[in-house]
Amino acid sequence: MFNSDNSVPVRSMSVNFKLPKVAGAMALGLAVGANATQTLTSNHMDHPEAKIAVSTAFNLPDVGGMELAGMAPGNPFAPKLNPDYVFALDRFRDMLTFWVMGYRALKIIGDPAAGKTSIVEQWHARMGMPLFIIGCHENMTETDFIGQFVPQANGTLKWVDSPVMSAYRHGGSVLLDEWNNLNPNAATMLNAMLEGYTVTIPQTGEVVVPHPKVRFYATQNPIDGKTAVQGRYVQDAASDDRFMEMEVDYLPADLETKVVVAAIRKFDKKSEQSVVETTASNLVKVANEIRKKFRANELVENAAYHKPMSTRVLTRWAQLQYAYRNAKGVDPTIYSMHKAFSGASAEMKTAVEQLIERTIGNTTYAS
Ligand SMILES: Nc1ncnc2c1ncn2[C@@H]1O[C@H](COP(=O)(O)OP(=O)(O)OP(=O)(O)O)[C@@H](O)[C@H]1O
Numbered sequence: 001m002f003n004s005d006n007s008v009p010v011r012s013m014s015v016n017f018k019l020p021k022v023a024g025a026m027a028l029g030l031a032v033g034a035n036a037t038q039t040l041t042s043n044h045m046d047h048p049e050a051k052i053a054v055s056t057a058f059n060l061p062d063v064g065g066m067e068l069a070g071m072a073p074g075n076p077f078a079p080k081l082n083p084d085y086v087f088a089l090d091r092f093r094d095m096l097t098f099w100v101m102g103y104r105a106l107k108i109i110g111d112p113a114a115g116k117t118s119i120v121e122q123w124h125a126r127m128g129m130p131l132f133i134i135g136c137h138e139n140m141t142e143t144d145f146i147g148q149f150v151p152q153a154n155g156t157l158k159w160v161d162s163p164v165m166s167a168y169r170h171g172g173s174v175l176l177d178e179w180n181n182l183n184p185n186a187a188t189m190l191n192a193m194l195e196g197y198t199v200t201i202p203q204t205g206e207v208v209v210p211h212p213k214v215r216f217y218a219t220q221n222p223i224d225g226k227t228a229v230q231g232r233y234v235q236d237a238a239s240d241d242r243f244m245e246m247e248v249d250y251l252p253a254d255l256e257t258k259v260v261v262a263a264i265r266k267f268d269k270k271s272e273q274s275v276v277e278t279t280a281s282n283l284v285k286v287a288n289e290i291r292k293k294f295r296a297n298e299l300v301e302n303a304a305y306h307k308p309m310s311t312r313v314l315t316r317w318a319q320l321q322y323a324y325r326n327a328k329g330v331d332p333t334i335y336s337m338h339k340a341f342s343g344a345s346a347e348m349k350t351a352v353e354q355l356i357e358r359t360i361g362n363t364t365y366a367s
């Protein structure tokens with residue numbers, strides 16, 4: 001079904017990773033997941049292939065014996081694996097579909113800290129595949145997307161591809177993080193690449209044929225949602241049109257509890273598992289109540305809830321609750337919520353104190 005140029009069946013997905021080495025590997029300062037001192041080179045795809053058993057790699061027993069063609073461990077351009085990261089099945093399915101259909105551009109939309117950046121990062125970590133993360137900002141120019149002439153010691157100028165162009169030429173995935181920070185005029189520079197056209201570098205006249213395995217990911221908060229951050233841009237229809245879209249919401253309670261348990265366990269090596277699980281599930285309950293109230297904050301009784309509780313804040317809360325468990329004269333659950341929930345107003349924190357009381361009562365960290 002997917003045997004055209006850009007697409008392959010799941011079980012027989014196979015990519016030719018043996019690319020010719022090009023002299024003068026680019027030395028662009030680019031942070032990559034595994035090792036920030038690595039720089040993007042023309043041979044980042046020149047790494048042994050490996051079959052990735054999905055059920056083990058993604059910890060999803062329900063998917064059966066499915067295998068994907070990825071890379072053997074050790075590619076320095078593949079992100080570092082977070083063993084505590086949990087793949088929810090529906091999100092995995094969207095990522096997989098995008099991957100096996102051979103599409104070029106996927107936009108991931110979700111509330112702050114719902115898990116947009118990390119799903120792309122952890123997908124590539126498990127596949128062993130290179131990922132280049134670019135934080136978008138409003139002053140990006142063609143230097144960021146196309147490249148520039150760089151002065152050499154001998155007084156000449158040498159053309160150097162931008163990381164985006166280098167990935168376009170040699171393969172790999174580019175994550176355009178916080179896509180709606182990007183000025184729409186700058187975003188249109190990427191239109192041809194997002195669609196897989198052969199592009200010409202205006203400064204050199206060179207024609208660049210896209211690598212068959214280049215993929216673009218963009219993350220953004222919902223533009224019309226309550227968490228849309230002021231000052232962010234709406235991209236024009238032509239840019240938006242080029243993406244497959246997926247939404248990322250906070251994890252279901254049982255999976256988020258697992259994430260919180262793992263976060264607590266980084267510090268608490270001693271408590272019984274049931275204690276840690278109960279603590280985690282209590283905090284997840286409160287977080288989900290906060291999210292509900294935030295989403296209905298037009299109601300007078302929810303007016304104080306001006307932001308949701310992200311997974312990031314939730315895990316920090318859980319860890320701080322453990323850290324303050326023996327602090328004298330304070331309730332560790334309430335005290336640590338104040339420390340963890342940065343950006344929440346005093347009024348909201350007071351409302352959350354009452355919510356904690358109503359939702360989980362006077363429970364405290366019992367170690
Ligand atoms: N499924 C998950 N399993 C484990 N941890 C998760 C999961 N989803 C999110 N997290 C954790 O929550 C935090 C926020 O995730 P991430 O950075 O992906 O969110 P984001 O949506 O990109 O946030 P922002 O809008 O702030 O950029 C990270 O520390 C991440 O490890």
Ligand SMILES: [Mg+2]
Pocket residue numbers: 116117118177178219
């Ligand atoms: Mg992010």
